[in-house]
Amino acid sequence: MKLVWSPETASKAYIDTVKSIKNFKEHSGVAELLSAMAAGWNAKLIVESWLNGDPIVTSIGLAIAAGHACGRHVCIVPDERSKQEYVKAMREYSDVSSPTPMEVVVGEAEAAMAGLVGVDFLVVDCKRGDFARVLRFAKLGQRGAVLACKNACQRNVSGFRWHGVLERGTRVVRTVLLPVGKGLDIAHIGSTMDIAHIGSSTGGSSGSWKKSPSRWIKHIDARSGEEHVFRG
Known part of the structure; x- marks a missing residue:
């Protein structure tokens, strides 16, 4: 089973978010898109x-x-002070938030992510010093996952690569860097069932495997504006 896209559900969430944050002075479209x-x-x-x-x-x-x-929304914060501020801020807008219970986890990346198994959608802020560790220790769902880095243009990790920060063996299907806010870097992770299928197809003489056609992928550097084209 894989993540399946629903345009109708996406549209409803988008509209509700636009209505809910219309009174905020500082927002750049990131919240609505995510x-x-x-x-x-x-x-x-x-x-x-x-x-x-x-x-x-x-x-x-x-x-x-x-x-x-009909899912869970969990926020991880580095300390108790952040937790208190987060809970306070969210309660002020509880009338527009999800009816699901508020869940906040306090701790460093490895400890905070340890109990969160089957993550389908993960958003990290590149201003947080350990954002790469949060990605690395994420226990992603078998259906695949979508990972998003906010403020991507502000990250201090030189030569950032998704394969370099994710757990070894993670299959990155596609990535895109969007000029939304201060950069929104998104990666779509394949399901583990696909990986198992590929492995069974390539192993043993009884199996047959056909290489999928390669694709040309275009990437535009958000800082320099340079366009890079490579074969995926």
């Missing part, structure tokens, strides 16, 4: 990282998405 994506992919476990002082609009959008997808 809300639509999380709901559209019917994510059952939505996880985000948050820092004290960060805007709350993305969290509202993800909470709304969880409601439409």
Whole structure:
């Protein structure tokens, strides 16, 4: 079973998020887009990282998405102070958030992600120093997953590559860097069932395997504007 896209659910979450954050002065379209994506992919476990002082609009959008997808929305924060501020901010807008219970996990990346098994949708903020570790220790769902890095243009990781930060063996199907907010880097992770199928097809003389046609992939560097084309 794989993540299946639902345009109708995505549209509902998008519209509800737009209505809910219309009074916020500072938002750049990130919250609406991520809300639509999380709901559209019917994510059952939505996880985000948050820092004290960060805007709350993305969290509202993800909470709304969880409601439409009948899933869980979990926020991981580095310390108790961040937790208190997050809970306070979300309660102020509880009327627009998902009816699902608020879940907040406190701790460093490895410990915080340890109990979150089967993540379908993960949002990290590149301003958080351990964002790459959050990605690495994520226990992704068997249906596949969608990973998103906010503020991608501000990350301090030189030469960032998805394959370099994810757990070994993770199959990255496609990636895209969008000029939304201060950069939104998104990766679509394949399901483990696909990996098992590929492995069984390539192993042993009885199996047959046909190489899928290669594709030309275009990537535009958000900082320099340079266009890179490579074969995937």
